[in-house]
Amino acid sequence: MSPTPGTLTLIGQFDSPFVRRVGIAMTVDSIPFAHLPWSVFGDADRLCLINPLMRVPTLVLEDGCVLVDSHAMLDHIERRAATALHPASGAERHAALRVEGLAVGMAEKSVSLFYDYQLRREVSEIWAARCRSQILGAAQALDAAAQGRPTLHWFAGRLTHADIALAATWRFVHEAHPVLLGDSALPALAAHATALEALPVFQVIAQSVIPPARGSCTSSPSSFPSPTMSPAGVQPRVRPP
Numbered sequence: 178m179s180p181t182p183g184t185l186t187l188i189g190q191f192d193s194p195f196v197r198r199v200g201i202a203m204t205v206d207s208i209p210f211a212h213l214p215w216s217v218f219g220d221a222d223r224l225c226l227i228n229p230l231m232r233v234p235t236l237v238l239e240d241g242c243v244l245v246d247s248h249a250m251l252d253h254i255e256r257r258a259a260t261a262l263h264p265a266s267g268a269e270r271h272a273a274l275r276v277e278g279l280a281v282g283m284a285e286k287s288v289s290l291f292y293d294y295q296l297r298r299e300v301s302e303i304w305a306a307r308c309r310s311q312i313l314g315a316a317q318a319l320d321a322a323a324q325g326r327p328t329l330h331w332f333a334g335r336l337t338h339a340d341i342a343l344a345a346t347w348r349f350v351h352e353a354h355p356v357l358l359g360d361s362a363l364p365a366l367a368a369h370a371t372a373l374e375a376l377p378v379f380q381v382i383a384q385s386v387i388p389p390a391r392g393s394c395t396s397s398p399s400s401f402p403s404p405t406m407s408p409a410g411v412q413p414r415v416r417p418p
């Protein structure tokens with residue numbers, strides 16, 4: 178199945194913290210969307226025809242334009258939603274953007290480390306140690322930021338993108354790296370994420386982490402579609418409109 182023309186379509190599985198935060202935001206904002214739970218590995222052939230980065234989330238807008246990064250998607254959603262999921266301005270907004278950035282960055286490092294463990298025959302310990310240190314550093318900064326904040330809604334007395342990013346990242350890190358974060362060392366963060374996960378929208382827009390099939394990637398790298406080179410340069414997989 179492909180995206181239906183004229184329909185807002187979110188591509189990607191909800192085990193991705195990035196796909197999940199976009200799906201949760203659109204649901205909270207009552208923006209109807211179609212969902213195609215394609216895998217970045219299993220569905221690489223059809224994904225690359227829509228997003229040359231072969232990544233998710235991929236958001237196909239009603240006019241056919243394709244957004245390829247969760248920040249751009251949330252910016253788009255924010256402009257069409259009745260309720261903003263960012264604090265409007267001032268120190269609250271700055272603090273929320275910082276928290277969101279730390280949480281999303283933590284998700285990026287966690288995904289990178291996950292792929293390293295899943296796909297490399299030999300993990301680079303230098304890289305893995307660096308990723309672990311970055312993830313722990315971000316978690317500690319977020320736990321410190323949580324001190325004195327109300328559980329559930331950290332900013333503006335309502336759900337924000339910062340809360341969503343935090344919870345999506347927290348769940349992913351725990352499933353992908355079960356022994357990395359000790360909840361007892363991060364009590365405020367753990368309490369916040371647990372309270373958010375209990376909300377209906379977080380339960381509906383959710384999926385347990387599915388690791389990529391090791392053999393399908395490492396033993397056969399040529400199975401991924403690749404753009405062909407010619408003297409004129411790289412030939413696009415899809416003809417631009």
Ligand SMILES: N[C@@H](CCC(=O)N[C@@H](CS)C(=O)NCC(=O)O)C(=O)O
Pocket residue numbers: 193194195217230231232233234245246247248288
């Ligand atoms: N900065 C991107 C990150 C997206 C991302 O890394 N997605 C992962 C899935 S969780 C992916 O598609 N990885 C496949 C790859 O990088 O080849 C965003 O915020 O949307």
